[in-house]
Amino acid sequence: MADAENIKSLSGLLNGIAQSRYYGNSEINEELLKRELYPDLPLDEFRALHDKMQGIVKSVVSADMDANQIEAFLTAQTKKQGGITVEQSAVIAKFWKNHKRKIRESMINHTRWENTLKSLKWRVDVKSQSRYSDQVSNAAAVVEMEIGANDKQSEFLCLEFNEAKLNEMLKKLSEVEESLAALTQIS
Template sequence: MADDRRCFGALLNGLARRNYLGDTELTDELLKEQIYPKMSDEDFQQLVTKCTALTKSMVSVDMDFNQLEAFLTSQMHKKDSGMNEDKANAVRKFWKNHRTKIHETQVQQTMWDTSLKQMSWRVDLKTQSKNNDHVNAPTAIIELQLSNQESQNENQKPELLQFEMDEKKLDQFMKSLNEIRDEISLHRKEQN
């Protein structure tokens, strides 16, 4: 049974490398030849389909280990899943070793163009102005470090964007950020 667990884990690793980590040289034929050479082509394709669906379920929700345990338990109770304790152990080991790398790859693939790397701010008081109404008015100075997705090598310096906001614009900005936070919270509650 340890051999079955090892082979099942190797198939999960190979499929993850191909489907999520960009190793296009890992074809079904190569995986079958290396891992399950005695299995029929039809049985191997069914196993690949099951493993692909299994990893897709885990990746799509970025399962934590509690969710993984519940998922594996439900799989073992399904008669047609083929999941047993040895295969479940292979899945646990696979997910422990690959979860972070797959997640980071998925995030990189879904990012568009520019991303926010860092934000800093300070509040200044104007001491001089053409209009006396603006003297001693607080102004928020915001600096954003932006990084382009294509130019994320270490030699590329991030783009700096700096701007000022008066109290009214800062209130509008904070209201928008709170709306975004509320939407994210609502989305998280729906997923759980």
């Protein structure tokens, strides 16, 4: 029973660290975690455990470890003097498996300064009727973009290109691509 209780408390501690450090939940703090998860543990022992787990989570997050990397990292931590137990290693591995994507997205969102392209849709329209016969069967490329930050209202941009403008844009994009390729080969 004590092992299941320890696993549950450690899992709660890791989730609390993720909530406060990566998900922006300011209500979760060290005192709350101590009171709720480890009420019988002396304060200095809890702080040592909290700091150790926070350091491990920080290492795992900063390296964005995959399954093989975390297994090797946690194995090394279990063999290190003053490291973690095999049971703690299993809890940390499960925590990372469940939270990796969400923590990674949170880290990316916190490092973005500008708006991003949220969605891009395109289609080709062909006029089938017009007052003027020379406009019938003219194709137009329509590009619709949603641009914005996650916490702000998005802006929508709709562009329409005829064949000549589309070819001109593609030519300019090719020139940009060639310039970037030349710059990266020089460096």
